[in-house]
Amino acid sequence: MAHPTVEERRLTARGHERRRQLMDFATLRFAERGYHPTSVAEIVQGIGVGKGVFYWYFSSKEELFLEILREAQQALRRAQRQEIGDEPDPLRRIELGIRSSMAWLDEHRHVFNLFQFAATEERFAPALRRGGEVAAADAVRHVKEGIVEGRIRDGDPEVLTNAVLGVTNQLARVFIHERGERGADVADAAVAFCLEGLLAPPSAPPQPAGTSPRAPAG
Amino acid sequence: MAHPTVEERRLTARGHERRRQLMDFATLRFAERGYHPTSVAEIVQGIGVGKGVFYWYFSSKEELFLEILREAQQALRRAQRQEIGDEPDPLRRIELGIRSSMAWLDEHRHVFNLFQFAATEERFAPALRRGGEVAAADAVRHVKEGIVEGRIRDGDPEVLTNAVLGVTNQLARVFIHERGERGADVADAAVAFCLEGLLAPPSAPPQPAGTSPRAPAG
DNA sequence: GGGGGACTTGACCGGTCGGTCAAGGACACC
DNA sequence: GGTGTCCTTGACCGACCGGTCAAGTCCCCC
Numbered sequence: 001m002a003h004p005t006v007e008e009r010r011l012t013a014r015g016h017e018r019r020r021q022l023m024d025f026a027t028l029r030f031a032e033r034g035y036h037p038t039s040v041a042e043i044v045q046g047i048g049v050g051k052g053v054f055y056w057y058f059s060s061k062e063e064l065f066l067e068i069l070r071e072a073q074q075a076l077r078r079a080q081r082q083e084i085g086d087e088p089d090p091l092r093r094i095e096l097g098i099r100s101s102m103a104w105l106d107e108h109r110h111v112f113n114l115f116q117f118a119a120t121e122e123r124f125a126p127a128l129r130r131g132g133e134v135a136a137a138d139a140v141r142h143v144k145e146g147i148v149e150g151r152i153r154d155g156d157p158e159v160l161t162n163a164v165l166g167v168t169n170q171l172a173r174v175f176i177h178e179r180g181e182r183g184a185d186v187a188d189a190a191v192a193f194c195l196e197g198l199l200a201p202p203s204a205p206p207q208p209a210g211t212s213p214r215a216p217a218g
Numbered sequence: 219m220a221h222p223t224v225e226e227r228r229l230t231a232r233g234h235e236r237r238r239q240l241m242d243f244a245t246l247r248f249a250e251r252g253y254h255p256t257s258v259a260e261i262v263q264g265i266g267v268g269k270g271v272f273y274w275y276f277s278s279k280e281e282l283f284l285e286i287l288r289e290a291q292q293a294l295r296r297a298q299r300q301e302i303g304d305e306p307d308p309l310r311r312i313e314l315g316i317r318s319s320m321a322w323l324d325e326h327r328h329v330f331n332l333f334q335f336a337a338t339e340e341r342f343a344p345a346l347r348r349g350g351e352v353a354a355a356d357a358v359r360h361v362k363e364g365i366v367e368g369r370i371r372d373g374d375p376e377v378l379t380n381a382v383l384g385v386t387n388q389l390a391r392v393f394i395h396e397r398g399e400r401g402a403d404v405a406d407a408a409v410a411f412c413l414e415g416l417l418a419p420p421s422a423p424p425q426p427a428g429t430s431p432r433a434p435a436g
Numbered sequence: 437g438g439g440g441g442a443c444t445t446g447a448c449c450g451g452t453c454g455g456t457c458a459a460g461g462a463c464a465c466c
Numbered sequence: 467g468g469t470g471t472c473c474t475t476g477a478c479c480g481a482c483c484g485g486t487c488a489a490g491t492c493c494c495c496c
Contacts, residue, residue: 009472010471010472011472012471012472012473014472014473015472015473018473032340033339033340034338034339034340035254035338036254037339037340039452039453039454040453040454040455041452041453041454049474049475050474050475050476051454051455051456051474051475051476052456052457052473052474052475052476053473053474053475054455055454055455055456056472056473056474060454060455061453061454061455062454091416094416113337113338114338116334116335116337116338117334117335117338117339119331119334120252120253120331120332120334120335120338121251121252121255121335122250122251122252122255129396143416146416150418151417151418152416152417152418153414153416153417153418153419154418155407155410155411156407159389159393159404159407159411160411160416162388162389162392162393163385163388163389163407163408163411164416165388166384166385166386166387166388166389167381167384167385167388168384169384169388170380170381170383170384170385170387170388171377171380171381171384174380175377175380178347186377189373189374189377189381190381192373193373193377193378193381193415194415194416195415195416195417196371196415196417197411197412197413197414197415197416197417198309198312198361198364198370198371198378198382198412198413198415199369199370199371199413199414201371227442228441228442229442229443230442230443232442232443233442233443236443257482257483257484258483258484258485259482259483259484267444267445268444268445268446269445269446269484269485269486270443270444270445270446270486270487271443271444271445272485273484273485273486274442274443274444278484278485279483279484279485
């Protein structure tokens with residue numbers, strides 16, 4: 001056989017570098033312009049190489065996208081694990097999960113669109129879901145523990161977990177991705193909402209309309 | 219001029235029917251297979267007409283998509299307005315907003331992917347955002363009122379609103395769109411989470427580990 | 437019946453896209 | 467200088483796609 005399969009090709013250091021270069025550039029383009037509108041020709045032109053280079057490192061455009069997806073999910077998950085460490089408190093683990101996700105999405109803003117797009121196309125949705133479910137399973141465990149300990153109110157752990165994920169995603173998308181705010185600040189808000197919800201604490205009885213709406217004592 | 223522009227064409231009843239047929243079928247296909255992988259040829263074949271029919275009713279595939287998007291946003295918003303009516307209580311308005319969104323997304327499951335996809339492509343994102351911001355602005359008003367009345371805890375109204383939207387979207391996507399559960403049930407969970415958050419009510423002091431995690435008295 | 441506008445057909449076109457491949461470096465090691 | 471492996475080139479290909487249009491058909495109204 002003339003050539004080995006792309007998958008079983010042994011790359012030199014220079015080869016790995018090119019591969020990285022292709023993946024990074026493609027990620028940017030996919031995120032900015034979308035997967036389909038970004039052609040292979042555009043990608044190779046962007047880093048100034050011939051088309052053959054692309055197909056030396058990836059067997060298809062689709063495979064490249066799946067690879068990018070896989071790597072991003074892995075990295076996000078790794079960031080979470082590292083931040084959570086061996087924290088024993090389940091509530092605190094959830095908080096750390098939110099904060100690390102926000103931080104990671106803050107640096108890597110561009111991958112947001114990729115996740116979002118992947119969910120909308122038959123070919124990519126399964127891969128995205130597989131990764132997402134694995135990550136969600138971790139969080140569900142923390143929630144379950146929290147319920148058992150009586151720290152988290154009773155309810156379906158999967159529902160609660162997804163609610164937390166929803167808050168995190170939406171706040172990240174709107175305030176980090178669209179408005180460019182700092183991840184740490186957004187994380188504070190997300191944590192507060194997830195823990196306390198909307199309601200004002202019952203210790204402060206409902207005030208008659210017209211009183212100062214802000215914190216009373218500065 | 220031989221033909222009027224598509225936009226200024228006067229349609230008979232039969233014409234409106236065809237237009238509906240095209241939009242409905244295209245919506246399904248776009249949702250199932252994605253916008254780009256769905257060709258115009260596929261759409262017209264699906265309803266058994268020639269290609270010219272498509273371009274009699276729409277000036278381009280892109281315009282069709284934008285039209286579908288616009289209509290869906292309008293319908294969702296209308297459903298919300300109708301449900302909320304003139305309810306005076308801001309918290310209840312938020313709740314009704316969540317419930318009506320869930321109900322609408324329950325019947326129209328397919329449009330979910332369209333919104334998601336639209337956000338990932340340059341050409342469609344602005345249109346999506348415009349519609350989304352208008353709808354969000356309503357919700358922000360309710361939250362602000364709730365804060366003023368002391369019913370909602372202090373915080374940036376936009377953040378709180380987006381958190382609620384995030385919960386709604388995520389729960390709708392996972393439990394309605396992916397798992398096919400009933401909208402009403404999912405709405406209950408979403409409302410509960412948004413109001414109360416994760417934490418167990420402080421009235422019940424943290425129990426020593428090992429006690430019954432479920433409601434104590436059935 | 438005939439005139440005209442609403443609608444339909446489907447072959448056709450230009451262009452682009454993902455992917456191939458024969459050929460040719462670059463570099464290492466003998 | 468020869469040999470082999472890793473890498474690169476870019477013209478080329480077949481397929482498909484969005485969009486056009488000349489030629490109809492249908493049907494209502496005079």
